Amino acid sequence: MWPPPEVGGGLSDLDEAITVLKTAVEAAPLGSEVRTRSCIALALHLLLRYERTAAEEDLDQAAEFSLRAVESAPESADALTTRAHTLFLRAKDDDALTDEAIDVAWQALERTPLSSVTYPELLRALAFMLTTKALRVLAPSTVGPRARRRRLRDWPRVKKRYSAGLLVLKAQELLEDAVRSGPDNYPVYAAELGDVLLLHATLRKSRRVQDHAASCFRTTALSEFTRPALRLSAAQRWGQLLAVTKDWNGATDAYALAIDLLPQLAPRSLRRVDQEHGLSTVSGLAADAAACAVRAGRPVDAVRLLEAGRGVLWAQELEERDESTRLRERAPHLANRFEQLRELLDHPGTDMVPGPATTQSFGWRAVSDPPIPGAVADARRRLTDGWHTVLAEIRALPGFADFLSRPEQEGMPLHPGVDGPVALLSASAHGGSALLLHPDGHIDPLPLPLLTDRSTTEKASEFLTALEILHQPAVSLREQKAAQDTVRATLAWLWTAVVGPVLDRLRFTEAAPTHLLPRLWCSPSGPLACFPLHAAMSDSGDRALDRAVFSYTSTTRALRRTQALSQLPDADARVLVVAMPETPGEPPLPAARDEVQSLVCLTDATELIGSAATYDAVRSALPSYGIVHFACHGRYDSAHPTESRLLLHDYQTRPLTVRDVSRLHLPRARLAYLSACSTASFSGALMDEAIHLSAAFQSAGFPQVIGTLWPVADAIAAEVCEATYTRLRTSQGGALDIGQAARALHGAIQELSDRYPATPSLWAAYLHVGP
Numbered sequence: 001m002w003p004p005p006e007v008g009g010g011l012s013d014l015d016e017a018i019t020v021l022k023t024a025v026e027a028a029p030l031g032s033e034v035r036t037r038s039c040i041a042l043a044l045h046l047l048l049r050y051e052r053t054a055a056e057e058d059l060d061q062a063a064e065f066s067l068r069a070v071e072s073a074p075e076s077a078d079a080l081t082t083r084a085h086t087l088f089l090r091a092k093d094d095d096a097l098t099d100e101a102i103d104v105a106w107q108a109l110e111r112t113p114l115s116s117v118t119y120p121e122l123l124r125a126l127a128f129m130l131t132t133k134a135l136r137v138l139a140p141s142t143v144g145p146r147a148r149r150r151r152l153r154d155w156p157r158v159k160k161r162y163s164a165g166l167l168v169l170k171a172q173e174l175l176e177d178a179v180r181s182g183p184d185n186y187p188v189y190a191a192e193l194g195d196v197l198l199l200h201a202t203l204r205k206s207r208r209v210q211d212h213a214a215s216c217f218r219t220t221a222l223s224e225f226t227r228p229a230l231r232l233s234a235a236q237r238w239g240q241l242l243a244v245t246k247d248w249n250g251a252t253d254a255y256a257l258a259i260d261l262l263p264q265l266a267p268r269s270l271r272r273v274d275q276e277h278g279l280s281t282v283s284g285l286a287a288d289a290a291a292c293a294v295r296a297g298r299p300v301d302a303v304r305l306l307e308a309g310r311g312v313l314w315a316q317e318l319e320e321r322d323e324s325t326r327l328r329e330r331a332p333h334l335a336n337r338f339e340q341l342r343e344l345l346d347h348p349g350t351d352m353v354p355g356p357a358t359t360q361s362f363g364w365r366a367v368s369d370p371p372i373p374g375a376v377a378d379a380r381r382r383l384t385d386g387w388h389t390v391l392a393e394i395r396a397l398p399g400f401a402d403f404l405s406r407p408e409q410e411g412m413p414l415h416p417g418v419d420g421p422v423a424l425l426s427a428s429a430h431g432g433s434a435l436l437l438h439p440d441g442h443i444d445p446l447p448l449p450l451l452t453d454r455s456t457t458e459k460a461s462e463f464l465t466a467l468e469i470l471h472q473p474a475v476s477l478r479e480q481k482a483a484q485d486t487v488r489a490t491l492a493w494l495w496t497a498v499v500g501p502v503l504d505r506l507r508f509t510e511a512a513p514t515h516l517l518p519r520l521w522c523s524p525s526g527p528l529a530c531f532p533l534h535a536a537m538s539d540s541g542d543r544a545l546d547r548a549v550f551s552y553t554s555t556t557r558a559l560r561r562t563q564a565l566s567q568l569p570d571a572d573a574r575v576l577v578v579a580m581p582e583t584p585g586e587p588p589l590p591a592a593r594d595e596v597q598s599l600v601c602l603t604d605a606t607e608l609i610g611s612a613a614t615y616d617a618v619r620s621a622l623p624s625y626g627i628v629h630f631a632c633h634g635r636y637d638s639a640h641p642t643e644s645r646l647l648l649h650d651y652q653t654r655p656l657t658v659r660d661v662s663r664l665h666l667p668r669a670r671l672a673y674l675s676a677c678s679t680a681s682f683s684g685a686l687m688d689e690a691i692h693l694s695a696a697f698q699s700a701g702f703p704q705v706i707g708t709l710w711p712v713a714d715a716i717a718a719e720v721c722e723a724t725y726t727r728l729r730t731s732q733g734g735a736l737d738i739g740q741a742a743r744a745l746h747g748a749i750q751e752l753s754d755r756y757p758a759t760p761s762l763w764a765a766y767l768h769v770g771p
Helices: 011-027 033-052 056-072 077-091 095-110 119-138 145-151 165-179 183-204 207-221 226-244 248-260 274-278 284-293 299-308 312-330 332-346 375-395 453-470 478-505 526-530 554-567 591-602 615-624 656-660 684-691 691-701 714-728 738-755
Strands: 351-360 362-367 423-426 432-435 443-447 519-524 549-552 575-579 606-609 627-631 632-636 645-647 669-677 702-707 765-768
Touching: 011 033, 033 056, 033 077, 077 095, 077 119, 095 274, 119 183, 183 207, 183 226, 207 248, 207 615, 226 248, 248 284, 248 299, 248 691, 274 312, 274 423, 274 684, 284 299, 284 423, 284 432, 284 575, 299 423, 299 432, 299 443, 299 554, 312 332, 312 519, 312 554, 332 375, 332 606, 351 478, 375 443, 423 478, 423 526, 423 554, 432 478, 443 478, 453 478, 453 526, 519 526, 519 554, 519 615, 526 684, 549 738, 554 691, 575 615, 591 606, 591 627, 591 714, 627 714, 656 691, 669 691, 669 714, 691 702, 691 765, 702 738, 738 765
Parallel strands: 423 519, 519 549, 549 765, 575 606, 575 627, 627 669, 669 702
Antiparallel strands: 351 362, 423 432, 432 443, 632 645, 702 765
16 A cells, blocks of 8 residues: 555546545445545545645645544554555654654554565655654754754654664665565665665765665666666666775766666657656766766766767757658658657647547647546557557568667767867766867867866856846846956856866967967866856966867767758858847847848848747748848746747747757758847756757757857847858858858957956857857
8 A cells, every 4th residue: 555556547537536435435334444445545545646736635635534544443554554654744844743654654564464565665665754754863953963862752662762873774674674575676675775775874984884785776777677767866876886986997887877778767758848857867977977987097988978978858859850761761651650649749838639630640639728637648648659659660661670779889980070179078076077089089088176066066056146147137236246256257267177278288279360260169068068168268368269269069969960961062041030129028129120230231131020020930931041040039948948939929829949949850051040048058957958949950950050158138149240240251242151150250259358358248158059
């Protein structure tokens, strides 16, 4: 009876089950076994609904019915177990209620036969309660140690004062019993035992216990029949423990196993929001793996691990696109079914339910109104089954056995083929480093001792807070000055900790005119991705802008793809400019008209302005143009980055989102200039996925993208636009040389930097993404 049973279908099915069980409780005679079992089942179903909806009323009702069950059958192990579970969930930070839950759980354990299938689960649950209690004891508190000790006084069952260490030891003992009693769930119990042992090792400073914890995590990580999420978590913690002992080779291998499991953490059958949630739980994994590989003297593995551990969702999407193209040449009917199912699985904002067929191969419809009760979960399962069925049919075709499952080619060069070095930058608890990839294939690992995960996270937080202050409308001059001081201090730290050492190692030590500067591609991971590395400057006046032309990429895999796309001819590329000088519900952007005028003067541009710039109009026009320029508001959605958007005329009903753009296939695409706020911005636990508008336009086919890391001033945007396109024009009245996009933007930013050296927030947001 522990944990609550899963109920098929959606919440409506759970609601129906609860209604039926309430009727059964009222109909059963007082004191009867039927009434006891009905109360237990009802409490468990209420707990399950509480875990899905967080409705406190359900938790209160579960407490009531679990108490009725115990009153009806005081010796029932199932009733006591349910009561303990309910009390523990209600306890939250209430020490007395936590103690009562633990006491009831002890009573349940005493009454549960050793041979019962629930015995190991009850041991596991009681161990979790004890560990939670221990962590609460160890946590900082507003009360003194004497008062905290009083909280641990005798439980009704156990007449003994418990310290945190004794709580942990008891939890360890229970889990070891669970491991012995439940061989079928051994990997699950082993991981939880590892957690308790790790806490024990921390309290007692015991290397032996720490090694035992590592062994437990190893057991779970290597168990092929265990859930991928649990295996990955165990492999990650296994790697962390080996790194603590400086077993860098062992740690690298453990982390490599975790990274191999990443695609299983975000399988294609999951909704995009669930994929993102899964990947958000392993933030920093790639950086940790690369740091250990560098310390182990394995730079090639460091590069491969950093690549495989980042951009998982983009890699998945691009693989699907490439494989779909290959499939369409062989079996167009299967390609249609594959793409239709992919669209349905990805459908944003609405539910897919059975209904009149809008897609000929499947009876599904999208609805914005509340769906048929209980149908959404069933619909999702049917879509997933259909996805697996279509994959099986495709893989049965000759030459398609590895469809969507081909491993990355081992012989593929690590350098993406651009004309200059690539710097893979990462900060980890195991050390910061730059992996410098040279065009000749040489990998130069550069340790960056000042680049720690802690310093990077702290600097990122200070920097982003300062930017928020600078973009608030009602801020005092003192606050603005302090915020600009923080921005400049951050750029100085970047020079000292990251950019200066990299440029020195590459021997990019001399200032030169823009057209003579060497190129440098940066691929930062984790919090480093929020910084304008190109704007780094020392306190003495050295500037990154004077040493190299910077470009960015999320991964070398992405850069290799865009480098191939950039080789296509672009002499006849047409220009589309989309501008929103006035946007419903948003501040006006008068300088957007100046951007339009600049482009019209320099090129024969097609205009979509104001009310003409609708979702449908822009989507229809994009395939016909090689160069697109957006001058409008942009909005980054940190909670759901796939829903980040450009604000067109009808954005309130038809937003042009990351998801929409990434689904486009634009073979004529050459350059996307996104003169909008935060089009290359990303933060939080999904930084390594680089989910933003600039990446979406690259996914659609644009090899070169100009974007922004934070909100930009309207007037400055117009200046950067004119200066960049003027530099792109090959001659008076000539075509635009898209291959010079990075240098053109660099020159424009450098000019603004010279003009506004004390306010880098005005110009440092702009960056070039691509070859």
